[in-house]
Amino acid sequence: MDQLLNIYANVERPPGTASTRKREMQSSENIYENVLIHTLEPNRTGPALSGVNDVRKSSCRATAVCLGLLCLLLLTGLIILVFIYTKSKSEWEMETALLNNSYNNLMKKRDQLETSYNDLISEKHRLENSLTNQKEQLQTRYNQLALEKHQLQERLDTSYNNLTKERDQLQTSYNNLIKAKDQFQTSCINLTKETDQLQERFETLTKDRNDLRRKLQDAEASWKNMTKEKADLERMLNTFGWTYFKGSFYHISSTKKNWQQSRDDCLQKGADLIIINSKEEENFAKHFKKCLWIGLTDTETEGKWKWVDGTPLTESYWGYREPNGGRSENCGDIQFFSAENSWNDEACSYSCFWICEKKLPP
Ligand SMILES: [Ca+2]
Ligand SMILES: [Ca+2]
Ligand SMILES: [Ca+2]
Numbered sequence: 001m002d003q004l005l006n007i008y009a010n011v012e013r014p015p016g017t018a019s020t021r022k023r024e025m026q027s028s029e030n031i032y033e034n035v036l037i038h039t040l041e042p043n044r045t046g047p048a049l050s051g052v053n054d055v056r057k058s059s060c061r062a063t064a065v066c067l068g069l070l071c072l073l074l075l076t077g078l079i080i081l082v083f084i085y086t087k088s089k090s091e092w093e094m095e096t097a098l099l100n101n102s103y104n105n106l107m108k109k110r111d112q113l114e115t116s117y118n119d120l121i122s123e124k125h126r127l128e129n130s131l132t133n134q135k136e137q138l139q140t141r142y143n144q145l146a147l148e149k150h151q152l153q154e155r156l157d158t159s160y161n162n163l164t165k166e167r168d169q170l171q172t173s174y175n176n177l178i179k180a181k182d183q184f185q186t187s188c189i190n191l192t193k194e195t196d197q198l199q200e201r202f203e204t205l206t207k208d209r210n211d212l213r214r215k216l217q218d219a220e221a222s223w224k225n226m227t228k229e230k231a232d233l234e235r236m237l238n239t240f241g242w243t244y245f246k247g248s249f250y251h252i253s254s255t256k257k258n259w260q261q262s263r264d265d266c267l268q269k270g271a272d273l274i275i276i277n278s279k280e281e282e283n284f285a286k287h288f289k290k291c292l293w294i295g296l297t298d299t300e301t302e303g304k305w306k307w308v309d310g311t312p313l314t315e316s317y318w319g320y321r322e323p324n325g326g327r328s329e330n331c332g333d334i335q336f337f338s339a340e341n342s343w344n345d346e347a348c349s350y351s352c353f354w355i356c357e358k359k360l361p362p
Contacts, residue, residue, distance in 0.1 A: 242358075245284050250274065251356040252288055259331035259346075262293045262354030263308065271358035275307045282317045285355060286337040293354035294343070296332030298323075305332070317341040 234244045242249045251269065253262065259273075266272050273295030276282050285292065295308035305313040305323075319336040323329065323345030333352050335344035346352070 249358040253354045256351040259348040266356035271356040274355045274357040286342045289337045291352045292334045294332050299330045318343045
């Protein structure tokens with residue numbers, strides 16, 4: 001029995017068959033225990049009992065049969081166990097091979113992981129260096145930005161102060177503009193009043209202008225009548241020996257007398273000897289081509305020639321080397337009527353034609 005147990009102990013059962021094996025061993029032990037009991041009981045009861053022996057023989061045969069069956073069963077179980085063992089062994093070897101492969105794969109993966117780990121360490125150092133550099137750059141940039149911020153803050157403060165001043169100035173200007181606007185409105189109101197007044201004055205002036213236009217038209221009509229009358233008068237004066245030129249009437253004598261007699265004749269006619277005021281009048285006087293007394297004398301003071309109305313001589317037309325008579329020639333006449341300048345000083349007692357001038361009032 002111990003050998004049989006040893007045999008069972010040496011057989012490797014697959015996992016999960018231990019309980020079955022234990023139950024089988026217990027059954028075997030019970031069988032063997034019954035056999036021993038039946039074997040030992042005749043010794044205990046005695047040979048006298050033949051019926052009992054037959055029963056015992058039958059029991060033994062039954063026991064033997066049972067044992068044979070049991071052996072057969074054990075053999076069958078053994079075969080099954082060997083089969084199971086063989087199968088389990090092959091499975092175990094396959095599993096072992098799979099485990100080896102897994103192990104090798106794991107080792108390769110571990111090597112790969114180590115390589116990756118080393119790469120990661122290197123990458124970590126590189127990133128740390130990069131981060132350090134970036135940190136330094138960022139710190140530098142931060143310092144620059146802080147400095148720029150400070151400068152900008154100062155500029156902002158300055159700008160703010162300037163803007164505040166400009167705002168105050170603008171506010172002052174705005175207030176001044178408001179005052180100016182009020183003044184302007186007041187001026188506008190005053191101007192409106194003045195405009196109304198001016199409008200009234202304009203209307204008044206327009207009325208006056210229309211009146212003046214009517215008066216002007218009347219005056220123009222009168223002027224035309226007077227011009228006509230003047231022309232008639234000039235014709236009539238010409239009939240009596242008077243000539244009109246540039247605002248004066250002139251009379252040429254037909255006889256010769258001394259200077260004073262000549263002047264007296266002019267005074268009797270309501271005129272006087274001619275006073276030559278311009279080159280035009282000089283040319284008019286000499287175009288008669290006669291020796292003519294003119295209203296010029298220095299009788300009062302030698303050398304100080306005056307016209308008969310008392311005005312001093314300012315614009316003169318003396319002939320070549322005239323006046324030259326000194327105290328013997330104190331009266332002026334037109335002598336060189338063919339020359340550019342025709343005047344001469346002559347003795348006042350000399351007989352000469354004369355020319356009277358009657359100036360019309362302006
Ligand atoms: Ca004159
Ligand atoms: Ca003189
Ligand atoms: Ca002279």
